[in-house]
Amino acid sequence: MEVATTVVVAPAPAADDKALQQKLFELKLKPSSTKLPAPAPAKKASAKPAAKKKLAGGSGGYVLEDVPHLTDYLPNLQSFPNPLQNHPAYSVVKQYFVNAGDTVAKKIVVHKSSARGTHFRRAGPRQRVYFQPDEVSAAIVTCGGLCPGLNTVVRELVCGLHDMYGVTSVVGIEGGYKGFYARNTVELTPRSVNDIHKRGGTVLGTSRGGQDTAKIVDSIQDRGINQVYIIGGDGTQKGAATIHEEIQRRGLKCAVVGVPKTIDNDIAVIDKSFGFDTAVEEAQRAINAAHVEAESAENGVGVVKLMGRNSGFIAMYATLASRDVDCCLIPESPFYLDGKGGLLEFAEKRLRDNGHMVIVVAEGAGQDLIAKSMNLADTHDASGNKLLLDVGLWLCQKIKEHFKKKANSPITLKYIDPTYMIRAVPSNASDNVYCSLLAHSAIHGAMAGYTGFTVAPVNGRHAYIPFYRITERQNKVVITDRMWARVLCSTNQPCFLSHEDVEKAGQDDEEPNVPLVEGENSLVKVSPLQ
Ligand SMILES: Nc1ncnc2c1ncn2[C@@H]1O[C@H](COP(=O)(O)OP(=O)(O)O)[C@@H](O)[C@H]1O
Numbered sequence: 442m443e444v445a446t447t448v449v450v451a452p453a454p455a456a457d458d459k460a461l462q463q464k465l466f467e468l469k470l471k472p473s474s475t476k477l478p479a480p481a482p483a484k485k486a487s488a489k490p491a492a493k494k495k496l497a498g499g500s501g502g503y504v505l506e507d508v509p510h511l512t513d514y515l516p517n518l519q520s521f522p523n524p525l526q527n528h529p530a531y532s533v534v535k536q537y538f539v540n541a542g543d544t545v546a547k548k549i550v551v552h553k554s555s556a557r558g559t560h561f562r563r564a565g566p567r568q569r570v571y572f573q574p575d576e577v578s579a580a581i582v583t584c585g586g587l588c589p590g591l592n593t594v595v596r597e598l599v600c601g602l603h604d605m606y607g608v609t610s611v612v613g614i615e616g617g618y619k620g621f622y623a624r625n626t627v628e629l630t631p632r633s634v635n636d637i638h639k640r641g642g643t644v645l646g647t648s649r650g651g652q653d654t655a656k657i658v659d660s661i662q663d664r665g666i667n668q669v670y671i672i673g674g675d676g677t678q679k680g681a682a683t684i685h686e687e688i689q690r691r692g693l694k695c696a697v698v699g700v701p702k703t704i705d706n707d708i709a710v711i712d713k714s715f716g717f718d719t720a721v722e723e724a725q726r727a728i729n730a731a732h733v734e735a736e737s738a739e740n741g742v743g744v745v746k747l748m749g750r751n752s753g754f755i756a757m758y759a760t761l762a763s764r765d766v767d768c769c770l771i772p773e774s775p776f777y778l779d780g781k782g783g784l785l786e787f788a789e790k791r792l793r794d795n796g797h798m799v800i801v802v803a804e805g806a807g808q809d810l811i812a813k814s815m816n817l818a819d820t821h822d823a824s825g826n827k828l829l830l831d832v833g834l835w836l837c838q839k840i841k842e843h844f845k846k847k848a849n850s851p852i853t854l855k856y857i858d859p860t861y862m863i864r865a866v867p868s869n870a871s872d873n874v875y876c877s878l879l880a881h882s883a884i885h886g887a888m889a890g891y892t893g894f895t896v897a898p899v900n901g902r903h904a905y906i907p908f909y910r911i912t913e914r915q916n917k918v919v920i921t922d923r924m925w926a927r928v929l930c931s932t933n934q935p936c937f938l939s940h941e942d943v944e945k946a947g948q949d950d951e952e953p954n955v956p957l958v959e960g961e962n963s964l965v966k967v968s969p970l971q
């Protein structure tokens with residue numbers, strides 16, 4: 442059985458041992474022995490808190506950050522040959538099952554002397570499964586804000602379970618987490634979900650707040666659900682982690698699988714989230730409209746607000762894709778309005794030079810500036826997310842006030858806020874394919890007995906990632922990285938930052954999603970060319 446073989450730390454030479462010890466130290470774990478602790482006794486709920494990290498080491502500084510398996514706490518669980526081996530669609534594929542030891546590297550850009558580093562378990566079908574098809578009772582829930590592709594994931598989970606594994610019992614939980622205990626379930630069949638990928642939103646409904654772990658697990662237990670697919674963003678994945686811990690504590694045979702959803706692309710580790718490409722594409726239409734309006738008026742200014750609470754990826758990619766943008770403002774890069782090097786001085790220059798300009802602003806940008814100027818206290822939504830002040834309206838007002846004071850330069854300003862229009866559209870072709878692969882990877886993992894994981898591509902390969910990796914920090918634009926430099930190059934906007942700000946940003950930045958070779962991503966520490 443593959444699980445038992447992979448959790449054992451392979452004996453490594455002394456130098457490699459050192460690297461592993463260092464890695465374990467960085468992960469704040471006690472490197473007590475070369476073997477992971479023995480699995481907990483079967484069925485009976487353990488009083489001990491669930492083990493958070495499951496690590497295995499190998500040579501050359503290799504570390505596998507593994508995901509839990511049902512046999513970790515139910516060691517006598519029976520396994521069965523994977524029914525896919527008899528499936529006509531897959532019988533012709535040369536190597537359909539992934540190798541038991543396959544893992545996906547977190548970093549792929551390395552030096553010849555680099556340690557092999559962190560890896561995640563590769564997603565995909567296994568030779569043996571831990572559920573008989575007629576034993577599976579699956580549930581799907583969607584939580585948090587809308588995002589293009591939610592329906593596609595739901596559809597592909599239902600059809601994938603049915604078509605690949607012959608699973609017929611799948612229900613949808615309506616209205617997000619609270620639906621587990623406040624609403625009835627809806628039966629999902631390949632027929633009932635056939636067309637849903639063509640619609641925006643989620644056919645299951647969604648919500649914020651109302652996450653009561655004990656009540657949710659009671660509902661899972663009472664309904665006899667043994668596979669839960671939870672589609673949602675960072676908040677949702679935190680909720681999924683607590684649900685998994687409670688399920689493990691009660692000793693239930695139930696796989697908990699997270700499918701990461703975020704239009705803002707703010708989930709760490711993963712390459713990107715579904716719906717992001719669609720959002721960037723849709724944002725182009727708004728930027729284009731703003732540009733047409735601005736170009737057609739005397740001193741025309743177009744302001745477009747895009748989503749991105751704490752992470753400005755949509756604004757950054759939409760700006761790069763469009764080429765019509767004169768200034769892109771994101772939460773990660775502070776800016777200021779007045780004085781030398783400020784936004785208003787830049788706007789004056791752009792209007793003088795080009796006669797028009799387009800500003801793209803992410804919803805989370807400039808929040809400190811607005812709060813300061815309005816003296817407002819923080820408020821939060823039902824999930825605990827900070828409610829943002831409308832940076833778009835505020836910015837338009839400031840620009841208008843500024844140019845009103847200048848007698849000879851009247852401007853025509855048009856403000857476009859397409860945010861809810863963008864997230865309501867159905868997913869585009871590439872996101873649809875992505876959603877299908879995600880759903881299939883999720884199903885293969887659950888059928889193989891893995892649990893307590895989020896599935897997503899890491900460096901182009903689908904992997905099973907422990908929940909804590911996804912929830913411990915948010916993915917943000919690294920403003921000392923080359924991608925942000927490309928934006929600044931493309932718009933020729935001011936960088937607004939002092940040398941100290943850049944240095945501070947460099948220190949604050951955690952490892953960016955795109956692995957970078959040490960020293961290569963810094964604008965301040967430029968090393969000579971080799
Ligand atoms: N720290 C947390 N622990 C448990 N549940 C959470 C946590 N944060 C959010 N949730 C729940 O997850 C669901 C979605 O969270 P939300 O932040 O609204 O959206 P998203 O998952 O898209 O980030 C909500 O029902 C919320 O109550």
Ligand SMILES: O=P(O)(O)OC[C@H]1O[C@](O)(COP(=O)(O)O)[C@@H](O)[C@@H]1O
Pocket residue numbers: 585586587674675676702703704705748749750804822826864
């Ligand atoms: O008005 P709502 O539904 O609370 O959603 C607004 C928020 O939802 C988002 O689109 C996505 O946020 P989540 O990923 O947390 O669901 C944010 O960009 C935006 O601030």
Ligand SMILES: [Mg+2]
Pocket residue numbers: 585674675676
């Ligand atoms: Mg969120």
